[in-house]
Amino acid sequence: MAKKKTLFECQACGHQSSKWLGKCPNCGAWDQFLELNSKQIEILKEITPKKKDYLGAIPITQVEQEKIQRFSTYDKELDLVLGGGIVNGSMILVGGSPGVGKSTLLLKIAGNLAQKNKKVLYVSAEESASQIKLRSDRLQSNSDNLYLLSEIRLDIIFDELNKNNFEVLIIDSIQTVFSDNLTASPGSVSQVREITFELMRYAKDNGVAIFIIGHITKDGAIAGPRVLEHMVDTVLYFEGDSSRELRLLRGFKNRFGSTSEVGIFEMTKNGLISAKDISKKFFTRGKAQSGSATTVVMEGSRPIILEVQALVSESGYPNPKRSATGYELNRLTMLLALLERKLDLPFNQYDVFINIAGGIKINETAADLAIIAAIISSFRDRPISKDTIFLGEVSLIGDIRDVFSLDIRLKEAKSQHFKKAIVPTLPLEEIDGIKCYNIDEVPKLIEWM
Ligand SMILES: Nc1ncnc2c1ncn2[C@@H]1O[C@H](COP(=O)(O)OP(=O)(O)OP(=O)(O)O)[C@@H](O)[C@H]1O
Ligand SMILES: [Mg+2]
Ligand SMILES: [Zn+2]
Structure with missing residues (x-):
């Protein structure tokens, strides 16, 4: 019988090792190695690119093109950065430093979509429903189609998704959501990977567009695993310092559009608005x-x-x-x-x-x-x-x-x-x-x- 393969992973940076280590040789963190269970190893295999079955070369004219369906966010700047709108079933990561306006932007978009008859679920693991309502009043984002859920447990989020036919899901933020299957803490490498994987599968199976908010660290990277950036379809970074009104939303990766476009917003008391008269x-x-x-x-x-x-x-x-x-x-x-x-x-x-x-x-x-x-x-x-x-x-x-x-x-x-x-x-x-x-x-x- 083959020996069961064990795999340990640093929860701070994702460095892997076949044995437990006290100090991570990659990031220097202490006591962060965790043994992955068989399900996690499965996920790991699924997200690493694998060799496809050999089909042979075909003329480019015979390549069947996937139909991409998009819908507008009803925000000119965000549509521009996304490459023309949200693609059905896609997963979009929005990163930015604390207070830059991630929640404000996504609640506004949630409101826009809900007001145009899309059913939207906004999950906040950080703020209570009443805090979000307060912001929504300010942004004029209220709509019967916009649902709030203040929750950190992934299985409850899925229960909610299965009850209703939501078309758009917003997770604020990925670092605070938590799956009971794992012992690792929220925001750790294993948690973020598992949650992103489960959400991604849901997005593709059900054609639901998912926005996830990610905090970034002082040196400007999305906190936690880089693996997050590899898994999602689109990565957008929100820039600007909170003492000024202007914010830039930059595409960093986009499977459905160019990354050279920049969205420009202005933070006002009514929320972020597409900066008029940028010039x-x-x-x-x-x-x-x-x-x-x-x-x-x-x-x-x-x-x-x-x-x-x-x-x-x-x-x-x-x-x-x-x-x-x-x-x-x-x-x-x-x-x-x-x-x-x-x-x-x-x-x-x-x-x-x-x-x-x-x-x-x-x-x-x-x-x-x-x-x-x-x-x-x-x-x-x-x-x-x-x-x-x-x-x-x-x-x-x-x-x-x-x-x-x-x-x-x-x-x-x-x-x-x-x-x-x-x-x-x-x-x-x-x-x-x-x-x-x-x-x-x-x-x-x-x-x-
Ligand atoms: N009543 C208000 N009027 C005007 N601007 C406000 C008001 N309340 C908050 N803001 C602005 O919104 C910003 C916070 O935005 P938001 O909560 O969306 O940021 P965030 O990126 O989600 O932050 P975090 O990382 O803490 O979740 C503040 O920095 C402030 O500039
Ligand atoms: Mg926020
Ligand atoms: Zn490490």
Whole structure:
């Protein structure tokens, strides 16, 4: 008789071992190893990709396409991030730091759907039904089709699901739900995997769309197992700091759409609303100021006009300070070195601070030129007029390179009544009302300024 295979797993990080260990060699946690029972080992096997039966190659024209059916969340921004709406039977994980607005967003969506005659079950393991009702009053999410269940036990959640034909289920949050089958505590690797697995099976069998909320840890990962991200169809992260009103919802993984789209929301007393007039949120008009330059970044398919701010001040230290909020520090250091080299500017004696307005993070190089312009403007105390847009990637050798979607960016600038654009190459077609200046080297920028 074959010896029964045993498997132990760290409940903090999911590291597996054939014998019990006191300290996890992967994450360093003590006393976290738990022996998996046969059912858990089954689940583990089911979720690991396995070799399919060999069918042979077939012409692509004969591949049968799965029909994907979607329905709207009645929220423009969320629909955009999801790739056009919720896919029947799909599982969507929404992660975010405490207080960012996960419960607010999903209760609002639950309300939207219920008011459009979908039957929705909102399970909260964290808040009482009356707390949720209070929020729902505020969000105007009430509907006879929206059911609340304040529960942490998975089997009771399933009892409820089996009683009614719910079309959408929301779990707030996955880390607090608990299955009696396991001895591990809620939020541990085994619990989260088992619960997600059971829910996923239910979603696929019954065509129910399931949203699960996941807390994230300080370093930005969904608390607990990475395995969660592998199992679900879609992972969305909610970003933004709770002291500002703007929130970004970013796709991290999506089996049914692109992950490049970003949803932009505004936190108001009536809950999160799709940010109207996004284009006006991240820059100011008015008098020219030193250290401020404007650029256009692309968030997914959408252009957003941003103000970048620089402060350059004489340093009292042998190692001057560099700091960047919303911009990559390494890139700033590189740009400063370039300015020192090419233009003989003594930045080694100056502290330089960069800030991107509105708490946005710039993830592309098209803003380099605006960063340089803001730095020089602050250094020379020479204001830049607020009707100018800077676009261009700065290379290590000091030339300014083309940016993608130049036309889209310029059109956005035009719609916001900007008058001048500093660009590395002229756009293919002239844009009425915007005068483009072709600047392809950093020294030329200085001359222009
Ligand atoms: N009465 C109110 N008026 C306006 N905004 C409010 C009100 N109550 C709460 N908020 C906002 O809602 C945010 C909390 O949102 P929510 O509870 O949805 O976050 P969460 O991501 O679910 O947090 P947690 O991780 O703690 O569950 C607060 O940070 C606050 O900005
Ligand atoms: Mg919450
Ligand atoms: Zn571990």
